[in-house]
Each structure stands twice: as structure tokens, then as C-alpha cells.
Amino acid sequence: MNWLLVMVGGAVGAPLRYLTDRAVQSRHDTVFPWGTFAANVTGCLALGLITGAVAAGAASSQVLLLLGTGLCGALTTYSTFSYETLRLAESGARLFAVLNVAASVVAGLGAAFVGIAVAEALWP
Numbered sequence: 001m002n003w004l005l006v007m008v009g010g011a012v013g014a015p016l017r018y019l020t021d022r023a024v025q026s027r028h029d030t031v032f033p034w035g036t037f038a039a040n041v042t043g044c045l046a047l048g049l050i051t052g053a054v055a056a057g058a059a060s061s062q063v064l065l066l067l068g069t070g071l072c073g074a075l076t077t078y079s080t081f082s083y084e085t086l087r088l089a090e091s092g093a094r095l096f097a098v099l100n101v102a103a104s105v106v107a108g109l110g111a112a113f114v115g116i117a118v119a120e121a122l123w124p
Contacts, residue, residue, distance in 0.1 A: 002065055009070015013043075017075045032096050033084040036077060037104060043076035044108040048115020055116075056123035 020042070021035030028034045050068045053059040081104060088097035 002062075005062055005065040006070040006073075009066045009068075009072075010074040011070075013071040013074030016071070017043075017077060020075075021080075031088060031091070031093050033081075033088075033100060036080050036084055037100070037107070040076045040081060040104060041107045041111045043072045045111035045115045046075070047072040048112035048117075049119050050115075052116040052119020053123060056119060058119070058123040 017039045020039045023035070024038045025033070025035035047068055050059065050064060050072070054061065054064045054068075081100070085097050085100050088094070088100060
């Protein structure tokens with residue numbers, strides 16, 4: 001049954017990532033991968049909130065499988081982040097490549113921290 005929860009979450013998260021990427025990127029006329037950045041940071045925030053809720057007992061381990069592993073796992077994408085960073089570096093946009101790495105790590109960790117903090121505030 002656990003695999004089904006992960007599969008359903010992933011089936012929602014993957015198209016959500018694609019649609020988020022396209023919607024955000026279409027609003028920016030730059031080589032910086034804002035769509036992937038937005039999807040990854042959003043997924044980190046959601047995963048922090050979900051894991052915080054599970055740790056507080058406000059959500060079950062099944063919710064973590066469905067939304068954390070499935071949805072957030074498919075929404076976030078390390079492979080696309082890596083590919084886009086490499087593409088930036090190879091095309092001569094090395095500053096954007098370095099900024100993508102630094103901003104993604106800082107914003108992703110920060111978003112996860114905020115998600116956990118919000119969960120702890122909501123479910124002490």
C-alpha cells in the first residue's frame with residue numbers, strides 16, 4: 001500500500017513541477033532557471049511543513065509518504081537543477097551557474113527550516 005501512496009503523490013507532483021516551471025519561466029526573460037528554482041524551493045518548504053506536522057503527531061506516516069515522498073519528491077528535481085546549472089556554465093553564464101547553486105542551497109534549506117518552524121508553531 002505504501003508504494004501506491006508514493007505513486008499517487010508522484011503522479012500529482014511531476015506535472016505540478018512541469019506546470020510551475022513553465023508558468024514561472026514564461027514570466028522571466030533571462031537564462032536563470034527561475035522555474036526550477038521556484039519548484040525546488042516550494043517543495044522544500046512543503047516538505048519541511050509536512051515532516052514537522054508528522055513529527056508533531058498532526059499527520060500520519062501515510063501523509064508523509066503521499067505528500068512528502070511522492071508529491072514533494074516529484075515536485076523537486078535535483079537532476080534538472082544539475083543539468084540547468086551545467087548548461088549555464090557551458091554556455092558562458094558562469095555567474096548564473098554559481099548563483100543558481102548558492103541560491104538553491106540557501107533558499108532550499110531556508111524554506112525547509114521555515115516549514116518546520118511553521119509546523120512547530122501550529123502543532124506545539
